[in-house]
Amino acid sequence: MIRLTSNQRKVFEALEQAGKPIGAYAILEQTGFRGAIQVYRALEKLIDLGLAKKLESLHAYICVSQKAEIAPTAFAICDHCGHIHQLKEVREVRQLHECLAQMDFEVCRSVIEIHGACSTCASRKRNK
């Protein structure tokens, strides 16, 4: 088990409780830290450990579904209800990495965020 510091634990709990991506300043409020830097420092560590991820296109952070998952993840982001679907170990992502490897590109970080409408919201749209 990984040993988190006090601040890291507070940030992780805030992410868990939210259950959806939240911004660093929302975390700041929830944790009661005095400055944003505390949040960012903790987030950096959590991301390193694979416990959290930044959603670049939302400027927000989310805790990763399973523990310590460094493997590249694709996110399906519903722009209507905000629901996030985490797609880990997706064949297509692995293949994309392989494709890049064949071009001699050495992958170190993968940002894959697909926006759209989740099944619920999509059907709701169709029926109105």
Place this chain on the structure above:
Amino acid sequence: MIRLTSNQRKVFEALEQAGKPIGAYAILEQTGFRGAIQVYRALEKLIDLGLAKKLESLHAYICVSQKAEIAPTAFAICDHCGHIHQLKEVREVRQLHECLAQMDFEVCRSVIEIHGACSTCASRKRNK
């Protein structure tokens, strides 16, 4: 041929000249606009038209290699030299979208940015 407004043309030319991703405030300097909003408004339109793209993980903008390409693009971003490889019409990306479609997820925007080392920088790293 698409008709751009004066501001849109200036921003597009700044992007073309740069030949790499640049931030909105760099564009602001180059164009001489008085405020950032002019840049963002022009960028929004250029992105709509498929002439430019935002690289979310860099907070920067780049003009797209071919004209009016709305199709999803994957970007391979070299973190060493800054070189950007635009991958259009990549099979793996299409397959990822199909995979999501089967889950009833209706894709509308695709953010795919793979960071790492390009072939040149990767070999340079190995040889030192």
Place this chain on the structure above:
DNA sequence: GATGGTTATGTTATAACATAACATTCATTG
């Protein structure tokens, strides 16, 4: 060519996100 509607642009202020720089506290172990 005046009228009114639409689109584009300008201006100012501020929101939202992120980091720099340095001070202090705290735990550990030699």
Place this chain on the structure above:
DNA sequence: CAATGAATGTTATGTTATAACATAACCATC
């Protein structure tokens, strides 16, 4: 205990992005 290093705190500031409202340019049609 003293020295060290890691974590945290504090303040300030940098960077990215948008809100809100004012003005100008364009253009059709009467």
